[in-house]
Amino acid sequence: MNDISLSILFGILAALLILSAFFSGSETALMTLNRYRLQHLVKKNHKGAIKAHQLLKRPDRLIGLILLGNNFVNILASSLTTLIAIRIGGDNAIAPATALLTIGMLVFSEVTPKTLGALRPELLAFLSSWVYIPLLKVFYPLVWAINSISSLLLWILGIKSTNSPTVESLNKDELKSIVSEANHLMPARYQNMLLSILDLESASVSDIMTHRNDIVGIDLEESVADIIKQLQNSPHTRLPVYKKNIDRVIGFLHLRTILSQISQPDFDKQNITNSLSKPFFIPASTSIHKQMQIFKAEKLRIGLVVDEYGDVQGLVTLDDLLQEIVGELVSEEPNIKMQKDGSYLVDAGVTIRELNRITHWDLPTEGPKTLNGLVIEYMETIPEPGTSVKLHGHVIEIIKRDENAIKLIKFNPKR
Incomplete structure (x- = not known):
């Protein structure tokens, strides 16, 4: 070593620091790769991704190889630094040289490459995989021996080692x-x-149904003229048909099957009855996820929600279920309006789930399903207009009410 010039020794030391940086950065990059994106690139036959995926199938071997190379390079760099220090300043230069090497390795061979590996994992991982594949073949016996000794030590400690990460x-x-x-x-x-x-499994059909008071249907007790007028002006394609009240529903009517008959002179209620499909009833506790499966299996698009006594509580359509996933299917007049001052004017009949979804709030959904019900339960009365109260962290003001329900509520902006 005394015959080698200092310039060559410094060059070797610089090369060792670069190799150490390579091992450190590539280790971080390979371990932080997005596995789903990696699978996608493998399917597209990306060569670097294929090699990286091959390496990550046995992470124990990969880590063994990287640590073997990194530790060998770091120890060699430390020994070389000691030799350079002695030749330059004798034994007294060893301590300062060790401090400089420590700082240099931390900055250039650890922190910087590992940060780059975390920020740009694909860049380093795919390039390094071309190096690690042949290295792993060359040093496989040594890597296998090191991993075997490590597994034995873990076994002594009562820890079972596996070849692949636990999923x-x-x-x-x-x-x-x-x-x-x-x-x-x-x-x-x-x-x-x-x-x-x-979120579908945690919500039931009662959370999204149209309440029975808002159900639009055909009452066969009304006159034929009124029924025809309702059919001609209906915004819905499917309507429940009942006698006197919705609890006495006898079926669902599809407008497409009846509109062509309206103009006939002998049209009567019997035509409607003959065109009905069998009513479908849904327990109120049925989850949205389960009901979507039922609608698909039964090839249905509409059903009536009933409680434990068989009384109709509301109506649910396939569109209501899809709306929970993709949002509003059609543009409607919004029932939650944000004002210029940051406050919200909210129709009290809106469901709490819809209000939370639009505003990103976290009002409780376990009890009442509508905002009106939540406020009445909280205050234990139907408050008068102008009443203000703090509701689950939100200051609200009652704007409008009728005899038995709140109609409009203002949510004041948070300060």
Whole structure:
């Protein structure tokens, strides 16, 4: 070594620091690769992705190889630094040289390459995989021996070593957290749709149904002239048909099957009865996810929600279920209006789920289904217009009410 010039020794030391940076950065890059994107690139026959995927099938071997190379390079660099220090300043130069090497390795061979590997994992991972594949073949016996000794030590400690990483299943809340925090990875419309899908099982049809008081249907007790007028002006294609009240429903009527008969002179209520399809009833506790499967299996698009006593509570359509995933299917007059001062004017009949979805609030959904019901339950009375109260962290003001319900509520902006 004394015959080698200092310039050559410094050149070798610089090369060792570069190799150390390569091992450190590539390790971080390979371990932080997005596995789903990697699978996608493998399917597209990306050569670098294929090699990286091959390496990650046995992460124990990959890590063994990287640590073997990194430690060898770092120890060699430390020894070389000691030799250079002695030749320059004797034994007294060893301590300062060690400090300089430590700082240099931290900055240039650890922090910087690992940060680059975390920020641009594909750049380093795909390039390094071309190097690691042949290296792993050359040093396989040594890597195997090191991994075997490591597995033996773990076995002595009572820990069973596996060749592949343990994959744990994620529950619904964990999946929601992943999707919620993936703002920079997917468009907002996809994120909202996925969150809505994950939330389907926790919501029942009673959360999204049209309440019985708002159901539009045909009452066969009315005159034929009134029924014809209602059919001609109906905004809905399917209507429940009943006698006197919705609890006595006898079927569903599709306008397409009846409109052609209206103009006939002998049209009467019997024509309507003959055109009815069998009514379909849904228990109020049925989850939205389950009901979507039922609609698909039964080839249905509409059903009546009933309670435990068989009384009709509301109506649910396939469009209502799809709306929970993709949002509003048609443009309607909004029932939640944001004002210039940041406040919200809200129709009290809106469901709490819809209000939470639009405003990103977290009002409780376990009890009452509508905002009107939530306020009445909280205040234990139907408040007069002008009444203000703090509702689950929101200051609200009652704007309008009728005899038995609140109609309009103002949510004041948070200060």
